[in-house]
Amino acid sequence: MAENYLFEPRRRDGKELMNTIDIIQETARSTGAQTIETDETIRPYSTRTWGEVFRMKLPPLIHFLGNCLALGRLGVFFGQGGLGKSRISMNISRNQVLGLPFGGMSTGDKPLRHLHMGSENAIHRLQSDIRAMSGGLSQEQQDLLAEHIFLATLELPDDPYVNLADPANVERWRATIEARAPDVLWVDPWGDVQAGESNADSDARWTISELTRLARTANHNAAVSVLAHSRTGVKNIIQAVGYDAANFGKGSKALYSCARCVFNLAPADESETPPVLVYCAKNNDGPRVAPFVLRLDTEHMLYELDEGFDLDAWASDLQARGNGKRPVKKPVRLTDVQAMEIFASEAMTKTQAHNLLRDRGASRDDAPDIVRRLLAAGTLEQWQPSGKNQPTYVGTPDAVRQRREQWNIDRQKQLPV
Numbered sequence: 001m002a003e004n005y006l007f008e009p010r011r012r013d014g015k016e017l018m019n020t021i022d023i024i025q026e027t028a029r030s031t032g033a034q035t036i037e038t039d040e041t042i043r044p045y046s047t048r049t050w051g052e053v054f055r056m057k058l059p060p061l062i063h064f065l066g067n068c069l070a071l072g073r074l075g076v077f078f079g080q081g082g083l084g085k086s087r088i089s090m091n092i093s094r095n096q097v098l099g100l101p102f103g104g105m106s107t108g109d110k111p112l113r114h115l116h117m118g119s120e121n122a123i124h125r126l127q128s129d130i131r132a133m134s135g136g137l138s139q140e141q142q143d144l145l146a147e148h149i150f151l152a153t154l155e156l157p158d159d160p161y162v163n164l165a166d167p168a169n170v171e172r173w174r175a176t177i178e179a180r181a182p183d184v185l186w187v188d189p190w191g192d193v194q195a196g197e198s199n200a201d202s203d204a205r206w207t208i209s210e211l212t213r214l215a216r217t218a219n220h221n222a223a224v225s226v227l228a229h230s231r232t233g234v235k236n237i238i239q240a241v242g243y244d245a246a247n248f249g250k251g252s253k254a255l256y257s258c259a260r261c262v263f264n265l266a267p268a269d270e271s272e273t274p275p276v277l278v279y280c281a282k283n284n285d286g287p288r289v290a291p292f293v294l295r296l297d298t299e300h301m302l303y304e305l306d307e308g309f310d311l312d313a314w315a316s317d318l319q320a321r322g323n324g325k326r327p328v329k330k331p332v333r334l335t336d337v338q339a340m341e342i343f344a345s346e347a348m349t350k351t352q353a354h355n356l357l358r359d360r361g362a363s364r365d366d367a368p369d370i371v372r373r374l375l376a377a378g379t380l381e382q383w384q385p386s387g388k389n390q391p392t393y394v395g396t397p398d399a400v401r402q403r404r405e406q407w408n409i410d411r412q413k414q415l416p417v
Contacts, residue, residue, distance in 0.1 A: 064096050064112055064184065064223070066105030067286035068261040071112075071183060072221045074208065076190075076256065078230040078249040079265030080237075084276060084296065084303075085227040086121050087129060088265070089186050090151075091303050094133055097148045098141055103278060103292055104305055111144060115182035116151040117173075118227075119160040119192040123153040132301035135389030150180045164210050165195035173214050181218035187211060190228035190255065204254035228255060230264065238318040240266035241291065241311075245281035260284045268293055268306075268314060271364065275306055277314065297351050299391045304352070308359055334362050339370050340379065347383075347395030347403040 048056075061070040069075040079085045093114040094100075096107035134142055154160055164170055177185065187193055193211070196203025208224075215222040229250050230236070239248045241264070246256055248264045256262055262282040268275035275295045280288040293309035296302075334357065342356045350371065357367040371394060374380040381400045384392040385407050393403050 061285065062108065062221075063106070064108040065092060065102065066289055068105070068263075068280065068283050068289065069184075069223065069225060070260070070285065071223045073223055073260040073285070074212065074258055075223065075225045075261045075263075076249070076259040077225070077227050077263045077265055078240075078281075079227075079276075080230050080232045080267070083265055083267060083274075085265060086116075086118065086188055087296075087301060088276070088294070088303060089116065089188065089225065089227060090129060090133070090149075093149050093184070093186070094145060094302075097145055098137075103294060103303070105289065111148045112183035113181060114149045114184045114186060115177065115180045116149070116186040116188065117162065117176070118152050118186075118188035119154070119162050120189060121151075121154070123155060126151055126153060129301045132299065132389060135300050135391070136385075136387070150182070152176075160192075162193050163195060164193055164207055170210070170214070174217055177214055177217045182215070182222060183219060184223045184225060185211070185215040186225050186227070188227040190226045191251070194251075198251040201252045201254040204252035205258065208255065208258050226255065226259075230266075234318055235322045237266050238315065238322060240264040240277065240281075241279045241315065245279060248281065256282070268309060273298065275309065276303070277309075277311070295355055297349060297391075299349060299351050300389075306355075306359075334360055334366075334370060336370075336374060336377075336379065339374065343380065343395050343399065345399075347393040347399040349391040350382075350394055351391070353394050 061072070063070045065075075077085055077089070092102050092107070093116070095102040096114070097111040099107065099109070099111070101107060134145070137145075152159065161169055162173070164173070191198060194204060194207045195210070196206070198204075211224050211226075215224050230240070230248050231250050236248070239245065245262075245264055246253070248266075249256055249262075259282065261280070261284065264279045264281050266277045266279070268277045273296055275293050277291065277293050279291045282288070291311055293306040293311075294303035295306040297304055338360065339357060339362075342353065342360070348356075350368075353371055354367040357370055358364065362370060371380065375382060375394070379396075380394050381397050382392055382394045383400050383404055384390055385404075393400060395403065
Protein backbone atom coordinates (compact mmCIF):
# COMPACT_ATOMS: atom_id res chain seq x y z
CA MET A 1 0.00 0.00 0.00
CA ALA A 2 1.47 3.35 -1.03
CA GLU A 3 2.24 6.00 1.58
CA ASN A 4 1.49 9.70 1.42
CA TYR A 5 4.40 11.93 2.37
CA LEU A 6 2.97 15.15 3.75
CA PHE A 7 6.04 17.33 3.31
CA GLU A 8 7.69 15.69 0.27
CA PRO A 9 6.94 16.73 -3.33
CA ARG A 10 4.88 14.35 -5.46
CA ARG A 11 5.63 13.45 -9.08
CA ARG A 12 3.46 12.52 -12.04
CA ASP A 13 4.80 11.77 -15.51
CA GLY A 14 8.22 12.97 -14.36
CA LYS A 15 6.86 16.36 -13.28
CA GLU A 16 7.11 17.62 -9.70
CA LEU A 17 3.76 18.50 -8.10
CA MET A 18 2.95 20.31 -4.87
CA ASN A 19 3.07 18.20 -1.71
CA THR A 20 -0.04 17.58 0.38
CA ILE A 21 0.60 20.37 2.88
CA ASP A 22 1.21 22.89 0.06
CA ILE A 23 -2.11 21.91 -1.55
CA ILE A 24 -4.01 22.41 1.72
CA GLN A 25 -2.40 25.78 2.33
CA GLU A 26 -2.93 26.95 -1.28
CA THR A 27 -6.58 25.90 -1.12
CA ALA A 28 -7.03 27.86 2.10
CA ARG A 29 -5.37 30.94 0.60
CA SER A 30 -7.36 30.85 -2.61
CA THR A 31 -10.65 30.24 -0.79
CA GLY A 32 -9.96 33.06 1.62
CA ALA A 33 -9.03 35.40 -1.21
CA GLN A 34 -12.28 34.67 -3.05
CA THR A 35 -14.50 34.92 0.00
CA ILE A 36 -16.05 38.21 1.12
CA GLU A 37 -18.62 38.81 3.79
CA THR A 38 -21.55 38.44 1.36
CA ASP A 39 -20.07 35.43 -0.48
CA GLU A 40 -21.67 32.05 0.23
CA THR A 41 -18.40 30.17 -0.44
CA ILE A 42 -17.37 28.45 2.80
CA ARG A 43 -14.10 26.66 3.36
CA PRO A 44 -14.77 23.16 4.71
CA TYR A 45 -12.97 21.68 7.68
CA SER A 46 -9.94 19.49 6.96
CA THR A 47 -11.07 15.89 6.51
CA ARG A 48 -9.47 12.75 5.07
CA THR A 49 -10.56 9.21 4.41
CA TRP A 50 -9.64 6.36 6.74
CA GLY A 51 -7.31 5.04 4.05
CA GLU A 52 -5.55 8.38 3.57
CA VAL A 53 -4.88 8.70 7.28
CA PHE A 54 -3.68 5.09 7.36
CA ARG A 55 -1.20 5.63 4.53
CA MET A 56 0.21 8.98 5.65
CA LYS A 57 3.82 9.12 6.77
CA LEU A 58 3.59 11.82 9.42
CA PRO A 59 6.67 13.51 10.86
CA PRO A 60 7.31 12.46 14.48
CA LEU A 61 6.31 14.76 17.30
CA ILE A 62 9.25 16.81 18.60
CA HIS A 63 8.97 16.86 22.38
CA PHE A 64 10.69 19.45 24.55
CA LEU A 65 9.55 18.39 28.02
CA GLY A 66 9.37 14.66 28.61
CA ASN A 67 6.58 13.13 26.55
CA CYS A 68 4.30 16.02 27.51
CA LEU A 69 5.05 19.28 25.68
CA ALA A 70 5.64 19.01 21.94
CA LEU A 71 5.93 21.26 18.90
CA GLY A 72 2.62 21.92 17.20
CA ARG A 73 0.72 21.38 20.45
CA LEU A 74 -0.95 23.55 23.09
CA GLY A 75 0.33 23.12 26.66
CA VAL A 76 -0.99 24.84 29.80
CA PHE A 77 0.44 25.52 33.26
CA PHE A 78 -2.09 26.50 35.93
CA GLY A 79 -0.85 28.08 39.16
CA GLN A 80 -1.74 30.89 41.55
CA GLY A 81 -0.21 34.33 41.15
CA GLY A 82 3.27 34.76 42.62
CA LEU A 83 4.02 31.02 42.77
CA GLY A 84 6.75 31.19 40.12
CA LYS A 85 5.11 30.18 36.84
CA SER A 86 7.15 32.70 34.84
CA ARG A 87 10.43 31.64 36.41
CA ILE A 88 9.59 27.97 35.85
CA SER A 89 8.91 28.64 32.16
CA MET A 90 12.28 30.43 31.89
CA ASN A 91 13.95 27.48 33.63
CA ILE A 92 12.40 25.09 31.13
CA SER A 93 13.57 27.23 28.18
CA ARG A 94 17.07 27.58 29.65
CA ASN A 95 17.46 23.86 30.26
CA GLN A 96 15.93 22.98 26.89
CA VAL A 97 18.44 25.11 24.99
CA LEU A 98 21.34 23.77 27.06
CA GLY A 99 20.19 20.16 26.68
CA LEU A 100 19.61 19.74 30.44
CA PRO A 101 16.66 17.88 32.01
CA PHE A 102 13.97 19.71 33.93
CA GLY A 103 12.01 18.09 36.74
CA GLY A 104 13.62 14.80 35.85
CA MET A 105 12.27 15.01 32.29
CA SER A 106 14.22 15.24 29.04
CA THR A 107 14.04 18.55 27.17
CA GLY A 108 14.82 17.18 23.70
CA ASP A 109 18.00 16.68 21.73
CA LYS A 110 18.40 20.07 20.01
CA PRO A 111 17.93 23.70 21.10
CA LEU A 112 14.68 25.38 20.06
CA ARG A 113 13.82 29.07 19.75
CA HIS A 114 11.66 30.29 22.67
CA LEU A 115 9.71 33.55 22.78
CA HIS A 116 8.29 34.58 26.17
CA MET A 117 5.46 37.07 25.71
CA GLY A 118 3.82 38.60 28.74
CA SER A 119 2.51 41.68 30.51
CA GLU A 120 3.79 41.31 34.07
CA ASN A 121 7.59 40.89 34.28
CA ALA A 122 9.57 44.04 33.52
CA ILE A 123 13.18 44.15 32.42
CA HIS A 124 14.71 44.58 35.91
CA ARG A 125 13.07 41.41 37.21
CA LEU A 126 14.08 39.52 34.08
CA GLN A 127 17.68 40.73 34.28
CA SER A 128 17.97 39.69 37.92
CA ASP A 129 16.75 36.17 37.18
CA ILE A 130 18.78 35.80 33.99
CA ARG A 131 22.01 36.84 35.69
CA ALA A 132 21.39 34.36 38.50
CA MET A 133 20.47 31.56 36.07
CA SER A 134 23.63 32.24 34.05
CA GLY A 135 25.97 31.70 37.01
CA GLY A 136 28.66 29.13 36.28
CA LEU A 137 27.85 28.85 32.57
CA SER A 138 30.58 28.94 29.94
CA GLN A 139 30.63 31.69 27.32
CA GLU A 140 29.53 29.15 24.72
CA GLN A 141 26.49 28.25 26.80
CA GLN A 142 25.58 31.89 27.36
CA ASP A 143 25.90 32.56 23.63
CA LEU A 144 23.56 29.63 22.95
CA LEU A 145 20.95 31.07 25.32
CA ALA A 146 21.30 34.52 23.75
CA GLU A 147 20.67 33.01 20.32
CA HIS A 148 17.59 30.97 21.25
CA ILE A 149 15.61 32.74 24.00
CA PHE A 150 13.71 36.02 23.58
CA LEU A 151 11.63 37.81 26.21
CA ALA A 152 9.10 40.63 26.29
CA THR A 153 10.74 43.35 28.42
CA LEU A 154 7.91 45.94 28.83
CA GLU A 155 10.06 48.96 28.05
CA LEU A 156 7.38 51.07 26.30
CA PRO A 157 4.13 52.37 27.86
CA ASP A 158 1.92 50.18 25.68
CA ASP A 159 4.04 47.00 25.89
CA PRO A 160 1.81 45.46 28.61
CA TYR A 161 -1.26 45.74 26.34
CA VAL A 162 -1.38 42.26 24.82
CA ASN A 163 -5.11 41.46 24.76
CA LEU A 164 -6.09 39.93 21.42
CA ALA A 165 -9.46 41.70 21.33
CA ASP A 166 -7.66 44.81 20.02
CA PRO A 167 -6.72 44.50 16.31
CA ALA A 168 -3.74 46.82 16.85
CA ASN A 169 -2.39 44.41 19.47
CA VAL A 170 -2.86 41.50 17.08
CA GLU A 171 -0.68 43.21 14.50
CA ARG A 172 2.03 43.84 17.10
CA TRP A 173 1.89 40.17 18.05
CA ARG A 174 2.26 39.24 14.40
CA ALA A 175 5.21 41.58 13.83
CA THR A 176 6.98 40.30 16.96
CA ILE A 177 6.51 36.65 16.04
CA GLU A 178 7.64 37.25 12.46
CA ALA A 179 10.80 38.91 13.78
CA ARG A 180 11.66 36.15 16.28
CA ALA A 181 10.22 33.06 14.50
CA PRO A 182 9.86 30.98 17.69
CA ASP A 183 9.50 27.22 17.88
CA VAL A 184 7.81 27.69 21.27
CA LEU A 185 5.61 30.67 22.12
CA TRP A 186 5.16 31.18 25.89
CA VAL A 187 2.07 33.24 26.81
CA ASP A 188 2.05 34.78 30.30
CA PRO A 189 -0.53 35.31 31.72
CA TRP A 190 -3.54 33.93 29.87
CA GLY A 191 -5.96 36.34 31.57
CA ASP A 192 -4.31 39.40 30.02
CA VAL A 193 -4.31 37.88 26.53
CA GLN A 194 -7.78 36.32 26.34
CA ALA A 195 -10.36 38.30 24.40
CA GLY A 196 -13.89 38.67 25.75
CA GLU A 197 -15.22 37.18 28.97
CA SER A 198 -12.93 35.02 31.09
CA ASN A 199 -15.66 32.43 31.71
CA ALA A 200 -16.96 32.28 28.13
CA ASP A 201 -15.94 29.09 26.31
CA SER A 202 -16.44 30.69 22.91
CA ASP A 203 -14.12 33.60 23.76
CA ALA A 204 -11.48 31.25 25.14
CA ARG A 205 -11.62 29.04 22.03
CA TRP A 206 -11.39 32.06 19.73
CA THR A 207 -8.34 33.31 21.63
CA ILE A 208 -6.68 29.89 21.45
CA SER A 209 -7.30 29.75 17.70
CA GLU A 210 -5.93 33.26 17.20
CA LEU A 211 -2.84 32.55 19.32
CA THR A 212 -2.15 29.35 17.39
CA ARG A 213 -2.56 31.15 14.07
CA LEU A 214 -0.21 33.94 15.16
CA ALA A 215 2.37 31.49 16.57
CA ARG A 216 2.52 29.77 13.19
CA THR A 217 3.04 32.97 11.25
CA ALA A 218 6.73 32.16 10.83
CA ASN A 219 6.75 28.49 11.86
CA HIS A 220 3.92 26.15 10.87
CA ASN A 221 4.83 23.71 13.68
CA ALA A 222 5.21 26.17 16.57
CA ALA A 223 4.05 25.16 20.03
CA VAL A 224 1.99 27.41 22.30
CA SER A 225 2.58 27.12 26.05
CA VAL A 226 0.15 29.12 28.19
CA LEU A 227 0.65 30.17 31.81
CA ALA A 228 -2.73 30.71 33.48
CA HIS A 229 -3.96 31.49 36.96
CA SER A 230 -5.54 28.89 39.20
CA ARG A 231 -8.09 29.38 41.93
CA THR A 232 -6.73 30.09 45.41
CA GLY A 233 -7.52 29.03 48.95
CA VAL A 234 -7.01 25.73 50.75
CA LYS A 235 -10.10 23.99 49.35
CA ASN A 236 -9.11 24.98 45.81
CA ILE A 237 -5.39 24.19 46.13
CA ILE A 238 -6.19 20.57 47.05
CA GLN A 239 -7.91 20.29 43.67
CA ALA A 240 -4.53 20.53 41.96
CA VAL A 241 -4.32 16.74 42.22
CA GLY A 242 -6.63 13.78 41.73
CA TYR A 243 -10.19 13.69 40.45
CA ASP A 244 -10.70 17.47 40.72
CA ALA A 245 -7.54 18.39 38.78
CA ALA A 246 -9.57 19.59 35.78
CA ASN A 247 -11.29 22.14 38.05
CA PHE A 248 -8.06 23.74 39.30
CA GLY A 249 -7.77 26.55 36.71
CA LYS A 250 -9.75 29.80 36.80
CA GLY A 251 -12.13 30.86 34.06
CA SER A 252 -13.43 28.90 31.11
CA LYS A 253 -12.70 25.18 31.03
CA ALA A 254 -12.13 25.45 27.28
CA LEU A 255 -8.44 26.16 27.89
CA TYR A 256 -8.10 22.87 29.74
CA SER A 257 -10.12 21.02 27.09
CA CYS A 258 -8.16 22.38 24.12
CA ALA A 259 -4.72 21.72 25.63
CA ARG A 260 -2.95 18.49 24.81
CA CYS A 261 -1.06 18.63 28.11
CA VAL A 262 -1.87 20.40 31.38
CA PHE A 263 0.32 20.86 34.46
CA ASN A 264 -1.13 22.08 37.76
CA LEU A 265 1.32 23.97 39.99
CA ALA A 266 0.50 24.27 43.70
CA PRO A 267 2.38 25.60 46.74
CA ALA A 268 3.76 22.76 48.83
CA ASP A 269 3.86 24.83 52.03
CA GLU A 270 3.07 28.33 53.33
CA SER A 271 6.59 29.78 53.18
CA GLU A 272 7.49 32.92 51.26
CA THR A 273 9.17 30.89 48.50
CA PRO A 274 7.39 27.55 48.77
CA PRO A 275 8.36 24.35 47.00
CA VAL A 276 6.12 23.84 43.96
CA LEU A 277 4.09 20.67 43.57
CA VAL A 278 3.81 19.78 39.87
CA TYR A 279 0.90 17.53 38.91
CA CYS A 280 0.28 16.42 35.33
CA ALA A 281 -3.50 16.70 35.11
CA LYS A 282 -3.69 15.71 31.46
CA ASN A 283 -1.49 14.37 28.66
CA ASN A 284 -3.38 13.35 25.55
CA ASP A 285 -0.34 12.21 23.59
CA GLY A 286 1.26 9.92 26.15
CA PRO A 287 1.16 8.66 29.74
CA ARG A 288 1.03 11.25 32.48
CA VAL A 289 4.20 11.76 34.49
CA ALA A 290 4.11 11.11 38.23
CA PRO A 291 3.72 14.14 40.53
CA PHE A 292 6.96 15.77 41.63
CA VAL A 293 8.10 18.76 43.69
CA LEU A 294 10.47 21.55 42.68
CA ARG A 295 12.46 23.58 45.19
CA LEU A 296 13.99 26.93 44.22
CA ASP A 297 17.73 27.46 44.64
CA THR A 298 17.52 31.16 45.47
CA GLU A 299 21.18 31.76 44.62
CA HIS A 300 20.84 30.59 41.01
CA MET A 301 17.05 31.00 40.66
CA LEU A 302 16.91 27.44 39.33
CA TYR A 303 14.46 24.74 40.36
CA GLU A 304 15.71 21.40 41.63
CA LEU A 305 13.84 18.16 42.29
CA ASP A 306 12.87 17.57 45.92
CA GLU A 307 12.73 13.79 46.04
CA GLY A 308 11.91 13.61 49.75
CA PHE A 309 8.54 15.36 49.56
CA ASP A 310 5.59 13.49 51.11
CA LEU A 311 2.60 14.03 48.81
CA ASP A 312 0.18 12.12 51.04
CA ALA A 313 1.11 14.21 54.08
CA TRP A 314 0.63 17.40 52.05
CA ALA A 315 -2.82 16.30 50.90
CA SER A 316 -3.84 15.25 54.43
CA ASP A 317 -2.70 18.59 55.86
CA LEU A 318 -4.74 20.52 53.26
CA GLN A 319 -7.80 18.35 53.85
CA ALA A 320 -7.56 19.07 57.58
CA ARG A 321 -7.19 22.79 56.98
CA GLY A 322 -10.12 22.74 54.56
CA ASN A 323 -12.24 21.19 57.31
CA GLY A 324 -11.27 23.96 59.73
CA LYS A 325 -8.59 21.98 61.56
CA ARG A 326 -5.21 23.63 61.51
CA PRO A 327 -2.50 21.19 62.63
CA VAL A 328 0.01 22.64 65.04
CA LYS A 329 3.60 21.62 64.35
CA LYS A 330 5.86 21.52 67.35
CA PRO A 331 9.28 23.06 66.78
CA VAL A 332 12.09 20.55 66.34
CA ARG A 333 15.52 21.12 67.86
CA LEU A 334 18.10 19.25 65.81
CA THR A 335 21.29 18.13 67.49
CA ASP A 336 24.58 18.66 65.67
CA VAL A 337 24.80 14.90 65.07
CA GLN A 338 21.33 14.86 63.49
CA ALA A 339 22.15 17.92 61.37
CA MET A 340 25.40 16.37 60.12
CA GLU A 341 23.46 13.43 58.64
CA ILE A 342 22.51 15.53 55.62
CA PHE A 343 26.18 16.22 54.85
CA ALA A 344 27.21 12.56 54.85
CA SER A 345 27.52 12.18 51.07
CA GLU A 346 28.67 15.39 49.36
CA ALA A 347 29.05 19.14 49.58
CA MET A 348 26.05 21.25 48.65
CA THR A 349 25.08 24.89 48.34
CA LYS A 350 24.06 26.76 51.46
CA THR A 351 20.54 27.09 50.06
CA GLN A 352 20.28 23.34 49.62
CA ALA A 353 21.62 22.78 53.14
CA HIS A 354 19.08 25.20 54.66
CA ASN A 355 16.22 23.54 52.77
CA LEU A 356 17.26 20.04 53.83
CA LEU A 357 17.56 21.12 57.47
CA ARG A 358 14.07 22.62 57.28
CA ASP A 359 12.81 19.32 55.85
CA ARG A 360 14.19 17.67 59.00
CA GLY A 361 12.11 20.03 61.13
CA ALA A 362 14.36 23.05 61.69
CA SER A 363 12.66 26.43 61.45
CA ARG A 364 13.48 29.01 58.79
CA ASP A 365 15.62 30.91 61.34
CA ASP A 366 17.25 27.87 62.92
CA ALA A 367 18.56 26.32 59.68
CA PRO A 368 21.14 29.08 58.93
CA ASP A 369 22.13 29.15 62.62
CA ILE A 370 22.88 25.42 62.56
CA VAL A 371 25.14 25.80 59.51
CA ARG A 372 26.97 28.73 61.09
CA ARG A 373 27.47 26.78 64.31
CA LEU A 374 28.90 23.75 62.51
CA LEU A 375 31.21 25.98 60.45
CA ALA A 376 32.49 27.71 63.60
CA ALA A 377 33.17 24.33 65.21
CA GLY A 378 35.17 23.20 62.17
CA THR A 379 32.85 20.25 61.58
CA LEU A 380 31.89 21.81 58.25
CA GLU A 381 33.90 23.83 55.76
CA GLN A 382 32.70 26.22 53.09
CA TRP A 383 34.09 27.12 49.67
CA GLN A 384 33.04 29.50 46.89
CA PRO A 385 34.40 29.02 43.34
CA SER A 386 35.96 32.03 41.66
CA GLY A 387 33.82 33.99 39.20
CA LYS A 388 30.59 35.98 39.28
CA ASN A 389 27.38 34.64 40.85
CA GLN A 390 29.02 31.46 42.12
CA PRO A 391 27.25 29.74 45.06
CA THR A 392 28.91 28.96 48.37
CA TYR A 393 29.26 25.23 49.05
CA VAL A 394 29.28 23.66 52.52
CA GLY A 395 30.18 20.14 53.59
CA THR A 396 32.65 18.02 55.46
CA PRO A 397 36.31 18.87 54.75
CA ASP A 398 36.66 15.82 52.48
CA ALA A 399 33.45 16.59 50.61
CA VAL A 400 34.46 20.22 50.02
CA ARG A 401 37.90 19.11 48.79
CA GLN A 402 36.27 16.69 46.30
CA ARG A 403 33.90 19.43 45.11
CA ARG A 404 36.83 21.82 44.60
CA GLU A 405 38.86 19.22 42.66
CA GLN A 406 35.90 18.35 40.42
CA TRP A 407 35.22 22.03 39.77
CA ASN A 408 38.85 22.55 38.69
CA ILE A 409 38.64 19.55 36.35
CA ASP A 410 35.41 20.85 34.78
CA ARG A 411 36.93 24.32 34.48
CA GLN A 412 39.96 23.00 32.62
CA LYS A 413 37.70 21.23 30.14
CA GLN A 414 35.99 24.54 29.28
CA LEU A 415 39.22 26.41 28.60
CA PRO A 416 40.20 26.80 24.91
CA VAL A 417 42.95 24.47 23.77
